[in-house]
Amino acid sequence: MTIKQTEILESNRLFHNKRANRHDKVNSYISKNGCKRFYEKLFIQIITKENTVIEKSSILELGCGTGNFIEFLSTQGTASYVGIDISEKMIDRAKQKLLKLNSSSNISLYAKSAEDFIEEIKLKNKKFDVIFSFSFLHHLFDPKRFLHSIEGILTPGGVYIALHEPNIFTMDKPDFAKYIDARLAYFFGYDTLDSNFLLRIKKIVFRFLWMLFGRIITSLGRSNSVKDLDYIDYQLNFGNFNLIEIIDLEANQSIRIYTKPYGYFVFGLLKRFSKFPNNYFYLVIKNKNYL
Numbered sequence: 001m002t003i004k005q006t007e008i009l010e011s012n013r014l015f016h017n018k019r020a021n022r023h024d025k026v027n028s029y030i031s032k033n034g035c036k037r038f039y040e041k042l043f044i045q046i047i048t049k050e051n052t053v054i055e056k057s058s059i060l061e062l063g064c065g066t067g068n069f070i071e072f073l074s075t076q077g078t079a080s081y082v083g084i085d086i087s088e089k090m091i092d093r094a095k096q097k098l099l100k101l102n103s104s105s106n107i108s109l110y111a112k113s114a115e116d117f118i119e120e121i122k123l124k125n126k127k128f129d130v131i132f133s134f135s136f137l138h139h140l141f142d143p144k145r146f147l148h149s150i151e152g153i154l155t156p157g158g159v160y161i162a163l164h165e166p167n168i169f170t171m172d173k174p175d176f177a178k179y180i181d182a183r184l185a186y187f188f189g190y191d192t193l194d195s196n197f198l199l200r201i202k203k204i205v206f207r208f209l210w211m212l213f214g215r216i217i218t219s220l221g222r223s224n225s226v227k228d229l230d231y232i233d234y235q236l237n238f239g240n241f242n243l244i245e246i247i248d249l250e251a252n253q254s255i256r257i258y259t260k261p262y263g264y265f266v267f268g269l270l271k272r273f274s275k276f277p278n279n280y281f282y283l284v285i286k287n288k289n290y291l
């Protein structure tokens, strides 16, 4: 592991340890039922599309945080659920939740990095039918390498579903203006409960300023000094994360990867119930290497 990678892992651990108590309150995808249901539905849609049978599947959740998907995932008739997270405080919260759930399912939770966990289970030659992550990939030092490593721990026909990736700060694109344009069109194209025109303008201006701030920080080379808060969306802000690159993995015949922006439109509707979520990509890897 490089020093940089160790720093990223450690800053993720520290930040999420600090945030563990507030995590469920500050994330609309947890605190707002409509938003949470949206992602659960999306998960089921993908599973169905991939012809994956969730019943009797072994499930691994990477970066499971406070365990917001444990109940949902473990009540799908799955054979087992393993959740891992680098933050021990997040895992503590997940364990508390599990106690309340009083579930008889085969559930295990571990505080460790996804990178280490994958290495360990590769040595044990263990594989999973369904691997799931939510708002997780963009925290990694090297998402592309990580995605390659997933290949080795999926059963034949197994599927990895990464939801909520990445976010609006992924502005490091040549067609930046077009990208912003589309967002603006979106912003003006739906009604929200707080449909006050000035309020919307303010939000847009704020987003611009925030994005510019990210760009300035990037150009100042802050990426070299990973501080407590710099970890977040690290890959996105610092321009190393490019979904097109990931799609290149398609060259490997046994793995199919695609990404899809799934919806400012949907989020427009969700806005009625929740804060506007930024992250709008999902990614699916399927191990088509059947026996």
Ligand SMILES: C[S@@+](CC[C@H](N)C(=O)[O-])C[C@H]1O[C@@H](n2cnc3c(N)ncnc32)[C@H](O)[C@@H]1O
Binding pocket: 009, 012, 013, 016, 030, 062, 063, 064, 065, 066, 067, 068, 084, 085, 086, 087, 090, 112, 113, 114, 115, 133, 134, 135, 136, 139, 140
């Ligand atoms: C934005 S939170 C999402 C948590 C959870 N998936 C949810 O939806 O509530 C990202 C999580 O990824 C974890 N994480 C970050 N880097 C990690 C790594 N390398 N290995 C394992 N977990 C990691 C963090 O500790 C944090 O709990």
